[in-house]
Amino acid sequence: MKLPLSIQELNSEHARLCLDIEKFGNLKSGTNFASQKLLIAVSGGIDSTALLIISTLLARKSGGRVFCAHMDHNLREESCQDREFVEKLCSNLDVPCVCKSEDVSDYAVNKSVGLEEAGRILRYNFFNECMKKFDTSFLVLAHHLGDLCEDVVMRLIRGAGWPALGGMDAYDPGRKLLRPLLTTNKLQLEDFLKSIDCPWQDDKSNFSDKWTRNRIRNHIIPLLHNENPSFGTSIARLKSQADQDQNYWNCEIAKSLKKLEQLDGGEWLAPCSLLNKSHPALRCRLFKKIIEMLGKGHALADSITLLENAYSARKTGAVFQFPAGKTATITRKGIVFKISQRY
Amino acid sequence: MKLPLSIQELNSEHARLCLDIEKFGNLKSGTNFASQKLLIAVSGGIDSTALLIISTLLARKSGGRVFCAHMDHNLREESCQDREFVEKLCSNLDVPCVCKSEDVSDYAVNKSVGLEEAGRILRYNFFNECMKKFDTSFLVLAHHLGDLCEDVVMRLIRGAGWPALGGMDAYDPGRKLLRPLLTTNKLQLEDFLKSIDCPWQDDKSNFSDKWTRNRIRNHIIPLLHNENPSFGTSIARLKSQADQDQNYWNCEIAKSLKKLEQLDGGEWLAPCSLLNKSHPALRCRLFKKIIEMLGKGHALADSITLLENAYSARKTGAVFQFPAGKTATITRKGIVFKISQRY
Numbered sequence: 001m002k003l004p005l006s007i008q009e010l011n012s013e014h015a016r017l018c019l020d021i022e023k024f025g026n027l028k029s030g031t032n033f034a035s036q037k038l039l040i041a042v043s044g045g046i047d048s049t050a051l052l053i054i055s056t057l058l059a060r061k062s063g064g065r066v067f068c069a070h071m072d073h074n075l076r077e078e079s080c081q082d083r084e085f086v087e088k089l090c091s092n093l094d095v096p097c098v099c100k101s102e103d104v105s106d107y108a109v110n111k112s113v114g115l116e117e118a119g120r121i122l123r124y125n126f127f128n129e130c131m132k133k134f135d136t137s138f139l140v141l142a143h144h145l146g147d148l149c150e151d152v153v154m155r156l157i158r159g160a161g162w163p164a165l166g167g168m169d170a171y172d173p174g175r176k177l178l179r180p181l182l183t184t185n186k187l188q189l190e191d192f193l194k195s196i197d198c199p200w201q202d203d204k205s206n207f208s209d210k211w212t213r214n215r216i217r218n219h220i221i222p223l224l225h226n227e228n229p230s231f232g233t234s235i236a237r238l239k240s241q242a243d244q245d246q247n248y249w250n251c252e253i254a255k256s257l258k259k260l261e262q263l264d265g266g267e268w269l270a271p272c273s274l275l276n277k278s279h280p281a282l283r284c285r286l287f288k289k290i291i292e293m294l295g296k297g298h299a300l301a302d303s304i305t306l307l308e309n310a311y312s313a314r315k316t317g318a319v320f321q322f323p324a325g326k327t328a329t330i331t332r333k334g335i336v337f338k339i340s341q342r343y
Numbered sequence: 344m345k346l347p348l349s350i351q352e353l354n355s356e357h358a359r360l361c362l363d364i365e366k367f368g369n370l371k372s373g374t375n376f377a378s379q380k381l382l383i384a385v386s387g388g389i390d391s392t393a394l395l396i397i398s399t400l401l402a403r404k405s406g407g408r409v410f411c412a413h414m415d416h417n418l419r420e421e422s423c424q425d426r427e428f429v430e431k432l433c434s435n436l437d438v439p440c441v442c443k444s445e446d447v448s449d450y451a452v453n454k455s456v457g458l459e460e461a462g463r464i465l466r467y468n469f470f471n472e473c474m475k476k477f478d479t480s481f482l483v484l485a486h487h488l489g490d491l492c493e494d495v496v497m498r499l500i501r502g503a504g505w506p507a508l509g510g511m512d513a514y515d516p517g518r519k520l521l522r523p524l525l526t527t528n529k530l531q532l533e534d535f536l537k538s539i540d541c542p543w544q545d546d547k548s549n550f551s552d553k554w555t556r557n558r559i560r561n562h563i564i565p566l567l568h569n570e571n572p573s574f575g576t577s578i579a580r581l582k583s584q585a586d587q588d589q590n591y592w593n594c595e596i597a598k599s600l601k602k603l604e605q606l607d608g609g610e611w612l613a614p615c616s617l618l619n620k621s622h623p624a625l626r627c628r629l630f631k632k633i634i635e636m637l638g639k640g641h642a643l644a645d646s647i648t649l650l651e652n653a654y655s656a657r658k659t660g661a662v663f664q665f666p667a668g669k670t671a672t673i674t675r676k677g678i679v680f681k682i683s684q685r686y
Contacts, residue, residue, distance in 0.1 A: 152499075153567075156495075156499065156567075156577075156581075157567055157570045157571045157574060157577070158571060158577070159571070159573075159576070159577030159580060159581070161580075161581065161584050162505050162506070162508075162581075162584060162585070162588065163505070165505075165508075165581070212570060215566075215570070216570070219566055220563065220566050220567070223558075223562055223563050223566075224496075224499075224500055224563070227500045227555060227558070227559070228500045228501060228502070230502075231500060233502070234499075234500070234501070234502030237502060237504070237644060237645070237648075238499075238502070238504065238505075238508070240648070241504050241505060241627075241644070242505070244623055244624045244627070245505065245624050247622075247623075247624070248622045248623075248624035248625070251622065279590070279591045279594065280587055280590075280591075281587045281588050281590070281591035282591070284584075284587070301580060301584070302580070305580075305583075
């Protein structure tokens with residue numbers, strides 16, 4: 001395979017695709033990401049193959065450097081072919097590539113987690129090692145608009161609230177994770193690879209109904225698309241509103257956090273003076289944030305609602321338990337949040 | 344059929360069901376609705392038959408009065424049997440009943456609207472006539488948790504934003520519309536009717552894939568339930584958060600509206616002093632509200648986003664067109680909203 005060396009070698013449609021992807025990634029990360037060191041996670045499928053080539057072209061244009069990480073999950077017989085494909089592709093692109101083989105089934109059994117979860121843990125452990133090794137600024141993932149649609153449906157099924165319902169983030173600063181293809185159609189990626197005569201590996205496990213994600217992709221999403229062929233566009237718009245609202249609530253929560261009072265023993269008081277002038281919509285989100293700040297373990301939406309209802313009804317003395325030994329106690333001064341020393 | 348005369352005659356489970364429905368309706372309407380005059384819309388199916396009986400029992404307890412309205416759509420051969428059933432049921436319950444026959448197909452053809460839309464228009468026209476005739480405080484509708492789930496999926500498909508994505512309202516003060524069954528399971532309603540030996544009419548058109556709503560109900564919802572048997576509970580929780588957020592944004596928008604300046608000729612100025620200290624999440628919702636206030640015709644989310652982006656980029660002089668001759672012009676003082684006199 002003879003791959004393009006620069007964006008100028010692409011036809012105008014695909015040059016535009018690359019530039020749109022760069023623009024989206026820049027907007028979301030707030031920086032010119034392609035001018036930096038990028039670790040691209042590549043399975044060898046359409047999405048990540050296209051991502052690797054597009055990132056390489058953008059980095060050449062903008063002065064960045066691209067590294068590749070590939071993990072063999074050893075869940076399919078043909079997975080070693082994927083590894084060979086990715087190594088060949090990287091050699092062709094002159095991109096340093098690290099591959100690692102993990103026994104995902106074994107890990108899943110030993111740690112009593114599902115196969116999907118085991119794969120996820122091992123994959124991100126490996127990616128994080130690679131990020132340290134190459135000192136990269138971003139872990140770049142190939143999730144596209146189809147993945148975003150599935151994720152929104154998955155979150156709807158599982159009962160996510162707003163704005164989490166809007167789906168996975170294009171940029172996660174904590175994990176330095178960037179998804180520049182998140183509003184790009186998979187068909188555009190396939191079309192791009194075909195136009196430059198670049199092959200890819202097919203993952204047959206994508207068709208198995210063993211995985212929730214596949215059942216959503218293969219059975220539910222087509223029905224939604226049948227009702228509205230622009231379903232993907234609707235979901236991209238929803239995500240954009242979710243990002244805007246997430247930013248809004250982050251700002252409001254940040255203002256409120258400044259008014260918390262730290263008590264002895266790592267306890268926090270959310271004083272009545274703060275809570276009484278806050279709307280329940282803000283209070284519920286603030287409670288969630290404070291409980292997260294205390295340490296690991298998230299509070300369920302229903303538990304937060306119980307706390308909110310009790311506070312609204314001024315149930316002084318009521319104590320609410322949250323995961324990992326965290327509690328919230330309604331007092332005359334406000335709500336005291338703490339974590340038990342046993343945890 | 345010999346129907347119960349009071350809640351005391353029900354078993355404890357169904358007495359509890361009736362009281363929970365009353366509590367939910369009171370919470371949402373902010374008043375003891377069952378002590379007032381209620382118009383119940385009854386098709387004769389499970390949901391509305393149960394609603395009519397439950398409303399009657401609640402009204403007897405709380406001092407209200409119940410009236411019934413039934414419209415024959417003439418879309419199915421057996422629809423006159425539904426009318427006979429509803430009339431018999433009302434006579435049994437000692438509830439005044441008004442029935443009307445409409446040629447929905449004819450209206451759809453003449454007005455060039457779809458059959459569903461035609462049915463909806465004629466039905467609500469009829470209900471509004473009945474509300475005037477009986478001077479009722481609420482139009483009570485039988486939408487239940489299953490309907491809410493379908494509505495959320497329908498809105499997701501059609502690209503609704505937040506909080507509209509949370510689904511139809513349990514209470515619409517403008518239309519005096521109340522849906523006290525909105526978080527009740529259809530199975531509970533069926534179980535209730537069976538326990539009091541009350542029959543109902545089956546609507547065979549519920550199984551036809553001709554209607555979007557039926558395709559969602561019969562094909563998409565079962566797949567979502569397969570993934571999470573508590574899908575309904577998740578949707579009820581989402582709706583509750585949507586109501587909370589809707590109330591939040593209504594409060595914020597009301598504060599902002601006080602800062603608009605009325606200009607000559609029915610124009611409104613949203614001054615920079617207001618807009619610059621408002622977050623984009625609030626600004627977009629405020630723009631939408633102002634455009635609605637100018638007169639009929641809603642703005643698309645994408646048009647609102649274009650206006651927001653142009654304002655953020657300070658594109659002074661830019662003019663944006665909205666439906667029904669409405670415009671927004673970015674000026675140095677802020678954004679001027681107006682409606683052309685031709686409309």
